[in-house]
Amino acid sequence: MSYLVMECHPGYAVVMDSAGRFLKAANLHYQVGARVTDVVLMHEEEKPASAAVLPLWRKFAAVAACFCLLLFGAETYLMIPFGSVRMQINPDVRMTVNSLDYVIALEGLNSDGWNLILGYHYTWKKVDTVTDELTDRAEEMGYLKTGGSIRLTVESQHESWKTATREQLVKELSAHTGDTFKVEAAESSSGNTAVQSEEHDSDDAEDEDDPSSDDAEKDDSEEDDKSEKDDSEEDEEKNDQTEHHTEEPDQEEKTEEKEETETEETKQTKDAETDTKDTETETKDAETEEHDDEKKEDDSAEHDEEEKEEEDK
């Protein structure tokens, strides 16, 4: 191919090829106007990749898509339940809370609970605000009276959040209500009933002391079971006491019989432990009565023998 040298520079020369292209080539001592056949052409320049020029509607669409993705992601993140707070007055209400402590769902666990939250808007409100406002509503609707009790139960898989939220809610609600109501926080997920009372710091504040808490206990099946267990233990202690009372007069004379009766009692109590606690107490009462009858019969028989011996004498 023939090239016509068009321009010469120290570093390069501009040549025109046969097809009409103007090209840069190495200036191998060329002169303008010369025709050369073998040239060292310049490599194709690699221009840096510039940002693609998008039409305006495409830019707008890209921004809108990013905004939608951001919105969707944020909504998904905000609507994930992080824990729940159950508020028991007489109305029983459960609040589902996200990680930012905002209430994302509200439901009533009994009919009064549904009545309490009927017409109430909880959106974009934090859990402490909702508890305060629901307490006010309960007071207005007559569910809560002076001296009444409010039980808060926080449930979550995150222990630190659960503890912090429980303490914060108790403080907030007690500060909101003043000393008008008794605010308690119960941890229902674990076996022990952990009650934090603001009014009564001592451990004597049991559930039985407060009538309103008794109402709350009716809904709590686990605590009912615990109370039943406590009752059964008390019955057992009473039984032991009644046995001691029956054994006192004839301790010296009936030692062997006592050992036998005790072994029978322990066997029977062990067997009875497998059954329900209520039936245990009933059976134990019946057994103690039978034992008493047997002892009376034995005593009467012994008295008869002694009388016969005296008559013989």
Next chain:
Amino acid sequence: MQEEHVMIKMVSAAQKDSAAADALIEQYLPFIRSETAKVIGHFPSDVEDELSIAMFAFYEAAMSYQSGKGPFLKLAALAVRNRLIDYYRREKRHMGAVSLNTAPSGEDEQTMEEKLADPVNMLERLPDRTAAQQEIQEFSDQLASYGLSLTEIAENCPKQDRTLSACMQALDYARRNLFLLEQLVRSKKLPLAQLASGARVERKTLERHRKYLVAILLAYTNGFEIIRNHLQMIGRKEAVSQ
């Protein structure tokens, strides 16, 4: 550090202006000689092709340099070395050839070039060369009146054959409609809309190569016979080969 900043400024100026590029090469000629000597094993003289190749490589490096991607002189040294290696590989095919400057063995000191009869008398060709130089100078001056230089034309020249053929279609249309060429000379503006519609070529394609189109259309106005002959000679060769 200060020198590096100055050099980056000079390189960026060379990328925009051909005169600045020439000045940069002149200034760094000792560096180019040094790098050439590292490859070829001796200090190059001014007439050696290796030095021209090295200067061309330095110019290429300056054109493709991007600030922030390392020092320029390292890039230039690498470019010079690679270009010279490519040049030697290319020239390898001629390694067995005997130079015309050497004298045949067992004869007198007259070289082969002197003994061979020259079919073309250089003295006869000298007027043609001078005429070509004058015409190209005139062509370059005319381009300058459009605010263009031959270096810019070379940078704006289409790279792909398809684009080049589109430009050539526009040129053919202008040659068939001479008023377009006259309009170009008179108004100093390229009649893009008429060329695109008449030659049935995408206007955007022509717009991208506006500078090249001005040059190639200007070559077909009055007075540039040698340039036209060069182009038409090629066209004839292609027609004969087909």
